[in-house]
Amino acid sequence: MHASPLLQEFNSGPAAIIFLWVVFWAVVGGVITPRVYRKKDLDASSATLYGAIAGAGTGPILPAYLWYKTPELNFPWRWSSLPSILIFSVLPSIFTFALLYWAFAVYHPSNLCVAEGKGSYLFSQVSNGVLVGVLYGLIALGLTLIFSILGIVSFAHGQFYMIGGYVLFYVVDGKFGAGLNPVVGLLATGLVTFLIGIIFERALLRPMHQGKVERPGEYAILLTFGLAFFLEYSVQATLGTNPRKASAILPIGIVKWLQDVTGMPPTRVIGFMIGLAVLGILYWFLNYTWPGKALRSVSQDKQAAAVVGINPLNVNTLAFGLGAMLAGISGAALVQVFTWAPNVGAIASARSFVVIVLGGMGSLVGAMVGGLVIGVVEAVGVGCFPDSGRALAYQPVFGLIIFAIVLLLKPTGLFGREL
Template identity: 75%
Template sequence: MHASPLLQTFNTGPALLILLWVIFWAVVGGVVTPRVYRRKDLDASSATLYGAVAGAGTGPILPVYLWVKTPELNWRWIVVPSALTLAMLIWAFAVYDPNNLCVNNGGYVISQISNGLLVGVLYGLIALGLTLIFSILGIVSFAHGQFYMIGGYVAFFVVDDVFGLNLNPLLGLLAAGLVTMAIGIVFERLLLRPMHLGQIERPSEYAILVTFGLAFFLTYTVQATIGTNPRKLTPYFPIDTVTIGPVSMPPSRVIGAAIGLVVLAILYWFLNYTWRGKALRAVSQDKQAAAVVGINPLTMNTLAFGMGAMLAGIAGAALVQVFTWAPNVGDVASARSFVVIVLGGMGSLIGAMVGGLVIGVVEALGVGCFPDVSRALAYQQVFGLVIFAIVLLLKPTGLFGREL
């Protein structure tokens, strides 16, 4: 039960003052600190981030110290201010809506965070595929979400009894990965390779157009052949709801996250301990140097695009048992994966994973803690976009991106 309108109005005043205090000093710290550092010919690449966090957490105290002493900036300068900022925002929320479940039920908050992390693993897996493509080919695939969508449908038709197959879920995951990888390889060989052979005059625009075209083609082909009726699989394995203390996790999300973690472990092993994985990393760092030592960049381009599509397809196969599936889920996945890779830092595999976890947790907490429960789900993507905008304002290269 929420507070009465009169009490809600009374509580809004202190909460608004706390919020305005945090925003005001964050803006002051973020604007003034880089100017001070530039004036003294010091490295100001991260000064906006450090100044804003210092101002949000301590008001004028720490920013003034930074302006006067101009110490070398590192992560130690934002640990305590970040904690103080979070504490003030939580306090403001508790004052505004004291009857919210997120205020008076710690177990509920932990459950939301846990569920966000479970889904965030798969968000990160989708984004890893897109990051891999960008790192090797230097393009952003606008059809990435459609591979995710196709992977879910392939798993659905292999595992479900629509065609009388009713096969093992692991075969559904394998089929989803193989089908999407095959589509990705064929597409790269036919339409992207001419771009890398120098046969296209404006390669950047060409890459955008052909991947957009592939996205439309795949979406409407699936829509025409399968239809638009929503579909959803039951959990792959018959396990009960996982309960650890006050934390309750749906079996479908636990299974999906477990699949994602296994795939991530295999990907880590492949990239770090196999010749082809090391070749991919070499091409991502310097194509010309890689070619000198006998690595064929064109082959690596094909492998990277195929693997990126495969990762998206497996993520779709893992999530088709969590969410309702329709041809338009690819559009949502594309938008979310773009947010994740920019948030984590373009070209950073670690950043893609961390970005996925951050977006997963933020969306789960946003939906679970939103005061108006009836409208919370409609704003799910907005919560992640707010964090995305804040991070880009403070650190335009993303969390793990580097200045070029």
């Protein structure tokens, strides 16, 4: 057997034992617990998740308790259920992380993430991750908004993000574009993506909600997929594949000051701040304006909203336009951070799926939390991957693996409503 030459310096044996121990008990807990619950005629909807976590964290101990006592596992988010949350989810999760960390430290003792006295390295990775994570959450906000109202996942979300970035670039950039004020650029971005979103929803998605389509779920996937295809290659055909890099959109003095104060890449900090501002505006919009309240009411109960005089079809259109606009604005906030090319959309789409599934489809808070988690996981994963040559190539994989696990164990995510 040919092993990769780069991997031979590591002690894979002991680490593999710890790792397999964790995986083995996770699988045992995940498979047996729901069966036990079903056998005793109890609600087994969360049993897979908690069984797997319990097995991974504590080996046979906590699963045995679960099988013997079969406590209620669907705890509501209340103070009174804090002990159960601690015992069944927080503590085993911490144990799992500790075990995996231990396995990693045994596997690669000289790694910067586990070496003694290098805590600051890990800390800088985490803080970088938080910064990027807010931006990921911002991208995914629109997607989760669309899902909460229309009940579909827009596969063209990343393409709206890409278009938003391009619009800002061509409005603001002095060399290739019009060289206007960034605020004008942001407004133009919002307007363009909002219009595209509204036209698309009105022309192609509305028949789905009027019951004219046989299988709406698949129809929406295919249709938004076709839109993604169309938008991406329209941009590629008109603007070319040459990557664009925008400069920071604030005056150079402020940028320098930001760098001095935060000690982080200033473009990211600017993006972060735009993200927080958008979040605030969205919060205000959803809670204190009539259309925002209409959106929330439709997401809670379509029939009841229709009874009090809200037209769900128009709200659908508005929601899709808003979702597209949020994607576009997040693209505008990030065009100065990343290099921009027509294919950034596909990557952003994939990452937004990860974020909203982790946070729970349709939950705005979940999108932000999911974004943070994915940002930190990716940053730490890349920073700690033993073979730095391949670390960057694996960056999206860390998030995708979490994504697959969440889909399998708890498709509703952290804050999602029940299916």
